[in-house]
Amino acid sequence: MRKLRDQPRTTRQDLVNxxxxxxxxxxxxxxxxxxxRHGLKSCSARKEWEKVMWSDETNIEIFGLNSTCRVWRKKKDEYNPKNTIPTVKHGGGNIILWGCFSAKGTGRLHRIEGRVDGAMYRVILSPLQKIRNTQPGQLRSGSVRSISRSWSGLASQQT
Structure with a gap:
């Protein structure tokens, strides 16, 4: 019991040994x-969430949705205006937005042109002084690998 009080990350196998x-x-x-029996249970160690940065990107269609819309219709009614979706030549376009937030506040909303990759993350993250205090392993995102790679680039730029 004393060992667990001093070192709560001790495993059962360590105790057996x-x-x-x-x-x-x-x-x-x-x-x-x-x-x-002594009131202890095995739990996952809590993370220091105040050091975690969350980020995501989204693709917004400027005109309509980029998906198929289904309708219920009778045969030969396919071109009835009730059964069609208005369109714009060349699709109307889209924009990609990227944003982040943490316990310290929200980051800027960035409009992305092109692909979101490691180089793009370096451009976005480089001016954010507060974020440099966050460790790469503590980032959470749909693109964690890209952000982690960008940290390597940021670290090499700072030294």
């Missing part, structure tokens, strides 16, 4: 049962 070295053979199940 320590007891074995002391001359006592105990199973992991017995250790679990004993710890539960």
């Amino acid at each position: 320590d007891l074995k070295r002391a001359g006592t053979t105990v199973s992991k199940k017995t250790i679990s049962n004993t710890l539960r």
Whole structure:
């Protein structure tokens, strides 16, 4: 119990090995049962969420949706105005927006032209001084790999 109070990340296998070295053979199940009787349970360690930055990007169609719309119609009614969707020549276009937030506040909303890749993240993240304090492993995003690669670039630019 003392070891767990001092080192809460100790595993059951560590406890089995320590007891074995002391001359006592105990199973992991017995250790679990004993710890539960003393009011302890196995939990995931909490993360320091104040150091996490969340980010995402979205694609917005300027005119309409870029998907198929289904309608219920009778045969030969396909061109009835009720059953059609108005369109714009060349699709009307779209924009890609990227944004981020953390416990320290929100970042700027960026309009992205082209693909969102590691180079684009370096351009977006380079002026954000507060974000440099966040570790790469603590980022959460749909594109974590790209952001992590960009941290390598940021670190090399700063040194």
